[in-house]
Amino acid sequence: MAPKIMIVEDEPDIRLYLMAVLEDNGFIVCIPSDDASVCSMAQQERPDLILLDILMPRRSGVSIYRELRSNPNLSGTKIALFSGMDLEPNMETGGFHRLLGDDTISPPDGFIPKGIRVGSLLDAVRTLLEAPTR
């Protein structure tokens, strides 16, 4: 069965682009109707990977990330942060905790910078999916 990827992105054009690329390459894509339904949809759809934009006007990706991570039902779900801004240096080590201002939350499974090249995006997604679940 094709891996399922959930896209949490408020920018409609980018959302559409990601969806098209992923679907064209055989992934199943699901998109929550709004920020508030991210967690419930994730529980319902059980995606293999969530691509989460950390800069959104209503509730930032960080807030959603915290909610997802604190839900025990979703502890096995992989999450990759996805952003157009330069993430702080060493994001994969301490930088992430500095961004959150909270070091009790475990870091995401990956970071995908925007400025998407189709090939590299698919490579990153496949690498994340193939990695063992923590």
Next chain:
Amino acid sequence: MTSNTFLDQWIRNHFFDAVPICAAVIDRDYNLLYANKTFEDVYGDWRNRKCFSAYKKRDQPCGICKGSEAFSDGISRVSEETGYDQSGRMTRYIKHTIPVREPNGRIPYLLEMSIDITEANQVQRERKLLFDEVPCHIVLMDRQFRIVRANKKVRENFGEVVGQYCFEALKGLGLPCEDCTARQTFTDGKIHVGTHVWRSGLGHPVHHQVTTLPVPNENGTFDVVMEMTIDVSETMELHDRLNRAHHFMETLIHTAIDGVLAMDETGNVTILNPAARRLFGIQETTPVSGTSLTYMLPEGAIKRLIDGDERVFLPDSQIQTTTGETCPVRLSGARLQYEDQPLGMAFYIQDLTTLHQLEQQKLEAERLAAVGQTVAGLAHGVKNLITALEGGLYMLSSGMQKANIERMDKGLDMLARNIERISVFVKAFLGFAKGRHIRAWPCAPAAIAAEVVDLHSPKAHRLGIELRNEPAETDIPEAPIDYESMLECLTNLVGNAIDACQMSDRCADGLVRVRTFEERGVITYEVIDNGCGMDYEVKKKVFTNFFTTKGTGGTGLGLLTTKKIVQEHGGIIEMETEPGQGTTFRIRLPRSRLPKPASNGDAEPSNPSYHQV
């Protein structure tokens, strides 16, 4: 009996007794033959006594006997004698010895009349008391500077000094002093005054003012000089202390980095230190009048002190220099007075030229930093747009490959939309980079806040956020502000605050307050929201550093633009954020730093109360 006869008889019988001086007649054997009542009152019963027995209580004639001299030469004489009265008390008296010559020239008797001068001796005692007890040192010295007499104060401080040389006894020197006033008096017979340092009984030096004067003897010459000295150590010490304090103050003023100047009550310049001369451009040797300084100091500074202000402080003012230029300064002035007595006024002037240059450089550096941040933001914004364009291209090309018209349309829409966004983006960026010339007109600060709240109220209401205008209780006087620019600033802050509430978990209780007030000449706007939490913290961090095209458009430039406008108004923008409490943005505009109102050449906005955001 005729009256003459009566008088003759009275003189013979009574006159002798009536005269108030001692009178007696002696023969050649010094026997007292007659004596009057006054004599008897002083010396007692005189009958059958010799004169030396009565006058001096002696058994033998005196060694030097004026009587025997008078008997032998027949000349009347006057002598000063010492004797004893009938009670044995020493008396001093002046005795006139008058030979009583018979017609044949023989002198069988002498008339002796003596005047008691014991009273005069009392005066002498008083003089001695004065000599000893007067609160200064007195010594009498001879021509060899040997002390012949010293008063009690000298004896107390220096011991028994009579017989010693004065320079030795009083100063511990082996030779006379170079500037000896006694020597000068001995030379010219005049009074001389000088100062000397003596050793005191305790060994520390004592400063004295010395007066020397000749003590004339009977024949008008003199061999003794009286030296009177007053201890002026305390005066000298006070004088010395005053000198030191004066020197200290003078050095401080002279070397001060800030200009110091003072004028007395009549307007004469009493202090104008080198720093002040440099500030005003006045040569070191050029005299300066108070009038010229009045024109060079900030207008009204002197007048305020004359009109009764104790102090005047002008934090940001300027002076005129002699070359007609102006120099930015901070000035403080004070009226000077001592116990109700006016002493004039003093001013301290700090040159702000360097500070202003630094401020200018800082503003420039901040502007460059803002440009840097903007460029960084621009790059990220462009990256987002490129991603969207790539998306459009992907949709178009993949739609073409699949002959999927719907997908091709979506792709074209994406391309068109994002090209339009690039256009808006570039316009906004150019607008920021180019900036707008601030044109300040007097307007009511509270009106700007009121208009911003009116403009945002519908949106806030729609989102369920309360937006409240909180003007000051008392009207804030008009101030020169660029109405439109300040409106933009507050619009940005209120927009951000509404976003912050919207992002908060407690969006339902969202409250944004816009406060306007003035304190101590600083007009302040506060935009306070209760939208809080880490989410907003993170977003804020991102928003202040980076540019984004997300949301309602142009928000990333908002704070940078706001900061720039506030700076151009001479103000500052501060932010306080308390986790769990919300965020306050505060624009502080000191009136003294507000721009000058635009000149008449500039067109005044036709209706400053109406502006489109």
